Amino acid sequence: MARLPYPLSAWAIVDESYSILSSNESWKMYDGLEFDENFLKSISEQRARHAELFLSASRRPRRLFIKCVADVSESKKTPLSLELDKARSEKVVSKKKRFRGRPVSWKSWRQFNARADPKSRKRVYDDLVKKTPLIRPIIRATFEKSWSVHKQYGTTPLRSYLESERITLPELKMLVQKLGSAVRKPFREALSHYSREIKKAPAEYYDDFYYFRGRIFRPLDKIFSKFDPAEMPIRQLKRLGFDTRKISVDVEDRPKKTPSAVAFFVQIPNDARVLVKPISPYTDMESSYHEFGHAMHCISVDPNLALWDRESLSHGVAEIFSTFMETLVEEPRYLRKKFGLSEKQIREIVERRRFMELFFVAFYAANSLMKISFQEKKLTMDQASDLYAKLYKEYVGFEIPGEYWQLHHVMPDYDLYSPSYLIAAVRKSELIKKLGNRLGEDWWDSPKAGDYLKKIMSPGANIDLDGFSRLDTGPFLKPLVNPDL
Numbered sequence: 505m506a507r508l509p510y511p512l513s514a515w516a517i518v519d520e521s522y523s524i525l526s527s528n529e530s531w532k533m534y535d536g537l538e539f540d541e542n543f544l545k546s547i548s549e550q551r552a553r554h555a556e557l558f559l560s561a562s563r564r565p566r567r568l569f570i571k572c573v574a575d576v577s578e579s580k581k582t583p584l585s586l587e588l589d590k591a592r593s594e595k596v597v598s599k600k601k602r603f604r605g606r607p608v609s610w611k612s613w614r615q616f617n618a619r620a621d622p623k624s625r626k627r628v629y630d631d632l633v634k635k636t637p638l639i640r641p642i643i644r645a646t647f648e649k650s651w652s653v654h655k656q657y658g659t660t661p662l663r664s665y666l667e668s669e670r671i672t673l674p675e676l677k678m679l680v681q682k683l684g685s686a687v688r689k690p691f692r693e694a695l696s697h698y699s700r701e702i703k704k705a706p707a708e709y710y711d712d713f714y715y716f717r718g719r720i721f722r723p724l725d726k727i728f729s730k731f732d733p734a735e736m737p738i739r740q741l742k743r744l745g746f747d748t749r750k751i752s753v754d755v756e757d758r759p760k761k762t763p764s765a766v767a768f769f770v771q772i773p774n775d776a777r778v779l780v781k782p783i784s785p786y787t788d789m790e791s792s793y794h795e796f797g798h799a800m801h802c803i804s805v806d807p808n809l810a811l812w813d814r815e816s817l818s819h820g821v822a823e824i825f826s827t828f829m830e831t832l833v834e835e836p837r838y839l840r841k842k843f844g845l846s847e848k849q850i851r852e853i854v855e856r857r858r859f860m861e862l863f864f865v866a867f868y869a870a871n872s873l874m875k876i877s878f879q880e881k882k883l884t885m886d887q888a889s890d891l892y893a894k895l896y897k898e899y900v901g902f903e904i905p906g907e908y909w910q911l912h913h914v915m916p917d918y919d920l921y922s923p924s925y926l927i928a929a930v931r932k933s934e935l936i937k938k939l940g941n942r943l944g945e946d947w948w949d950s951p952k953a954g955d956y957l958k959k960i961m962s963p964g965a966n967i968d969l970d971g972f973s974r975l976d977t978g979p980f981l982k983p984l985v986n987p988d989l
């Protein structure tokens with residue numbers, strides 16, 4: 505093996521510099537601002553070469569090895585990701601309907617979905633799915649790239665994933681199936697209830713998760729439009745004693761801005777950026793709390809840790825803190841105290857959030873099981889779509905064109921990711937239970953809760969998960985399945 509021409513600490517400084525420049529440029533792209541595509545591509549090439557320099561010299565520390573393989577893979581996928589992003593706004597477009605004067609594209613269809621009538625939505629859904637052959641080769645090439653890079657270093661994306669999530673493959677499958685099966689019946693009951701209310705008709709295949717999410721909180725729009733989604737989560741983090749000056753937020757609407765809210769960890773722990781694209785007042789608040797949870801995580805990591813212990817935050821860990829913050833906007837006492845909601849309004853939120861949570865579990869059970877098999881068996885695109893259609897029918901309950909997964913904002917972009925949402929949901933509920941037991945019902949007003957959270961988050965990738973989580977599904981599932989107990 506070759507030797508590094510300088511100490512590992514020097515290697516890490518350069519690596520972090522590339523990562524900062526690259527996230528800063530990607531942030532512009534996601535925010536719908538002017539960005540320099542060639543700069544992004546060239547930084548990615550440099551970054552891949554720099555990671556390869558380490559890999560040619562060492563396989564230890566193990567966490568850095570995994571990070572470098574992932575970074576080489578991500579960097580080499582950059583031209584494809586850029587192409588996919590462009591295709592999503594320029595090719596995955598339905599000329600059948602317009603949104604704000606432009607044909608509906610993948611990037612505006614959530615907003616369109618929240619407003620259009622069923623007939624128009626069906627036409628656009630069918631039309632967008634029909635456009636997936638235009639992005640399919642890009643998506644395929646993305647996965648192939650990741651497989652070949654991992655293979656070169658004697659690993660697979662699935663193996664790296666399981667290792668960083670600290671879970672075995674059988675455990676993961678069992679967890680996902682357990683959650684998906686548990687919600688099947690209550691989800692379908694709630695779905696038929698709310699589609700009757702919202703659509704005045706039974707739900708159909710094109711009434712997807714994002715349709716309901718954009719519509720269901722409409723009765724609460726008026727009250728939530730009085731609050732600023734860029735302000736409320738900041739106040740909350742301040743209450744817990746966090747230094748929010750390291751977080752910036754943008755809730756402006758721009759046509760090219762990414763449709764799903766997102767948080768960028770430009771530099772851990774000193775620069776976190778939140779993006780929220782307005783869809784509807786309650787949903788925007790919810791998304792903003794979620795992304796501020798990510799930002800809270802970013803700024804809480806100990807700056808003195810080695811780069812790989814600061815940066816290697818698994819998705820399953822990251823989503824604990826985002827969903828943790830998000831849960832506040834369904835907490836009755838919190839809604840009463842911070843938003844001044846009436847008992848009736850609170851009940852509306854609790855019931856509607858419960859439905860969306862059931863939908864989330866059903867949808868992500870299908871998403872996760874497809875991606876796990878996809879990675880485990882290296883399925884072809886057709887096999888993946890067939891399996892997706894089968895799983896969607898099983899867990900969500902509708903016959904859909906299986907290619908729908910290719911339109912999702914996470915499914916085609918990451919090796920896995922989807923199962924992490926479910927792992928995190930379970931751990932988040934265990935964490936909240938623990939905080940409640942320690943500090944009482946109004947724990948969110950206590951700086952002690954902030955101290956406890958900081959203690960959990962500051963070790964970065966060395967997080968002590970066992971300190972608050974045993975992957976006990978009870979605290980998460982019970983209120984979903986039996987809300988009246």
Ligand SMILES: [Zn+2]
Pocket residue numbers: 794798823826
């Ligand atoms: Zn998230």
